[in-house]
Structures are given as structure tokens and as C-alpha cells.
Amino acid sequence: MKYFSAFILLAVISYTGSQIIKQELHDDSFKAETNDLRIQGGEKTTIKKFPYMISVHTTNGLRGAAVIINKYWGLTAGIIFYRYMNGTLTFRAGSTQQNRGKILKVDKYFDHPKYSGGWTDDLTIFKFTKPIKISNTMKPISIASSLPKNGTMVTVSGWGDEEWMKENSGTTQLKAVKVKYVHSKTCQPLYQDDIDDGNFCSLTPGRSPCAFDWGAPVMHQQKLIGIYVGGEDCGSITKPPLYLDLTRYRQWILDTIRKNSKSYEIDEINIE
Ligand SMILES: *[C@@H]1O[C@H](CO)[C@@H](O)[C@H](O)[C@H]1NC(C)=O
Ligand SMILES: *[C@@H]1O[C@H](CO)[C@@H](O)[C@H](O)[C@H]1NC(C)=O
Numbered sequence: 095m096k097y098f099s100a101f102i103l104l105a106v107i108s109y110t111g112s113q114i115i116k117q118e119l120h121d122d123s124f125k126a127e128t129n130d131l132r133i134q135g136g137e138k139t140t141i142k143k144f145p146y147m148i149s150v151h152t153t154n155g156l157r158g159a160a161v162i163i164n165k166y167w168g169l170t171a172g173i174i175f176y177r178y179m180n181g182t183l184t185f186r187a188g189s190t191q192q193n194r195g196k197i198l199k200v201d202k203y204f205d206h207p208k209y210s211g212g213w214t215d216d217l218t219i220f221k222f223t224k225p226i227k228i229s230n231t232m233k234p235i236s237i238a239s240s241l242p243k244n245g246t247m248v249t250v251s252g253w254g255d256e257e258w259m260k261e262n263s264g265t266t267q268l269k270a271v272k273v274k275y276v277h278s279k280t281c282q283p284l285y286q287d288d289i290d291d292g293n294f295c296s297l298t299p300g301r302s303p304c305a306f307d308w309g310a311p312v313m314h315q316q317k318l319i320g321i322y323v324g325g326e327d328c329g330s331i332t333k334p335p336l337y338l339d340l341t342r343y344r345q346w347i348l349d350t351i352r353k354n355s356k357s358y359e360i361d362e363i364n365i366e
Contacts, residue, residue: 136269157178162235173323192253213289221355248275251310
């Protein structure tokens with residue numbers, strides 16, 4: 095199976111040298127990615143428009159994105175914590191530039207119990223050591239309780255890589271792109287059993303989140319509807335980008351937060 099997925103790509107980068115990466119680039123499965131590894135077709139934007147964004151790094155550079163959902167908690171794709179050991183991740187928020195944000199320390203995380211490294215149930219929530227200080231560059235976004243109508247344009251924001259294999263590109267500015275949200279039922283035949291009702295996709299040729307946008311938020315009407323989890327290609331309509339539908343995971347998220355918060359924290363968060 096030739097998956098262009100968060101899992102395989104991160105595995106390749108982590109465990110093989112750049113020689114092998116260069117060979118992989120000549121394979122068909124990677125061809126589309128050689129053109130543009132960033133959010134495709136998007137525009138540069140600022141953190142004030144997306145103040146809930148967190149960039150996730152290891153010592154090797156950017157790994158993905160995460161989202162502030164309240165002053166104590168964030169969420170991201172399962173792959174992020176699955177792939178990297180405790181202590182090796184750095185979370186930054188409050189800056190348009192991926193590596194200039196304030197570091198947010200994380201002391202607990204909870205993978206979705208059904209997550210197993212693929213695209214289904216690809217979700218982790220995590221708790222900050224200290225509550226974040228809310229400002230116009232650092233602010234939570236709430237999770238939507240329902241999805242928009244099929245075909246609605248939604249917004250994805252992320253940093254991605256400037257270029258393939260060029261990590262730690264310190265001045266990388268946040269980008270955002272509008273993509274067409276498409277119902278899970280339409281995407282499932284394109285990926286068969288690799289996705290389920292908890293995934294949706296977007297069908298907008300040449301516009302897409304891409305490598306190292308794992309965990310990037312999908313927004314509609316000021317609410318979070320999903321996160322980017324991968325796919326076999328970027329900006330393709332035959333192998334479209336895949337997301338996790340957070341409206342379906344909302345209850346698990348709220349239950350997990352409740353179980354793992356002090357009562358005064360719950361009062362402050364004001365979750366319903
Ligand atoms: C990482 O490990 C330390 C020490 O064992 C622990 O206190 C902390 O809660 C862990 N953090 C996460 C995110 O698991
Ligand atoms: C959703 O919209 C897409 C693209 O506009 C279309 O191809 C598809 O048939 C629609 N699916 C459903 C379930 O309505």
C-alpha cells in the first residue's frame with residue numbers, strides 16, 4: 095500500500111535518511127507533493143484571524159498543528175502524540191510565525207481509545223500545565239455541534255513546510271485556504287475501509303492542507319468542525335484530503351475533559 099499519510103511520511107522522515115526520501119519523491123505516490131508541500135492555493139494570514147492555532151514541533155522542526163479549545167485544553171491529530179515520545183514535543187501559540195509563539199507546556203494527553211495509527215479516530219486531546227492567558231492572539235474556538243451542508247466552503251489554516259525536507263524554516267507565516275467540505279459518504283468509496291463516518295474530506299483541486307498540517311483546524315462560521323488528518327495526496331479530487339469530523343467526537347472530548355478536570359476548572363471552562 096502506498097499511502098501518503100501522516101503515519102508513513104513521518105515514519106520515513108524519522109527513520110530513514112534524506113537519500114531514501116529523494117528516491118521516494120520519484121515514486122508516483124509522492125509526485126503530487128513535490129510541487130507544493132504547503133497548504134496549497136492558500137494565502138498568508140495572521141494569528142489574530144486564527145488565534146486558536148498552535149504549532150507543534152520536535153527538535154527537527156514543525157510536525158503539525160493543534161487547536162486551543164478552552165483555556166486548559168487543546169486537541170490535535172492522534173498521529174502527533176502517537177509518533178513522538180513524551181517530552182519531545184513543543185507547542186507554540188500566539189504568533190503568526192510558526193516558531194515564535196509562546197511555549198505552552200502540556201502535562202497530560204488522552205488519545206482516542208480507538209485510534210490505532212490510521213485515519214479513523216485520529217484524535218488526541220491534551221491539557222496545559224497552566225491555563226492559557228486569553229488575548230487577541232491566543233483564544234479558544236468551540237467545537238460545532240453539527241456539520242455544514244455538503245459542498246459548503248470551509249477554512250483550513252496551518253503552517254506546513256516551506257519546502258520538502260527544509261524544516262526549521264523559521265519565518266514561515268501562517269496560511270489559510272478555503273476548501274469545499276464534502277460529506278463522508280461521498281469520500282468513503284475513494285478510500286474504502288481506511289476511513290469511516292467519522293471522517294470527511296474536501297474536494298477542491300489544488301487547494302488543500304498538506305504535509306505537516308496534521309491536526310490543522312477546519313473552521314465554519316467561527317466554529318471548529320474538524321482537523322486535517324492526511325490522505326494519499328494533497329489537493330486531489332480522486333484522493334482528497336481527509337479530516338476527522340469533530341462534531342462526532344464532541345461528546346468524547348467533553349466527557350474526557352470532565353473526567354480529568356478539577357471542578358473549578360470546569361466552572362471556568364463553562365462546557366455544556
Ligand atoms: C511526561 O513525563 C513526565 C515525567 O514522567 C510526566 O510528569 C508528564 O505528565 C508527562 N507528560 C505527558 C504529556 O505525558
Ligand atoms: C456532495 O457534494 C459533492 C461535490 O459538490 C458531490 O459530488 C456529492 O455527490 C455530494 N454528496 C452528497 C452525499 O450529497
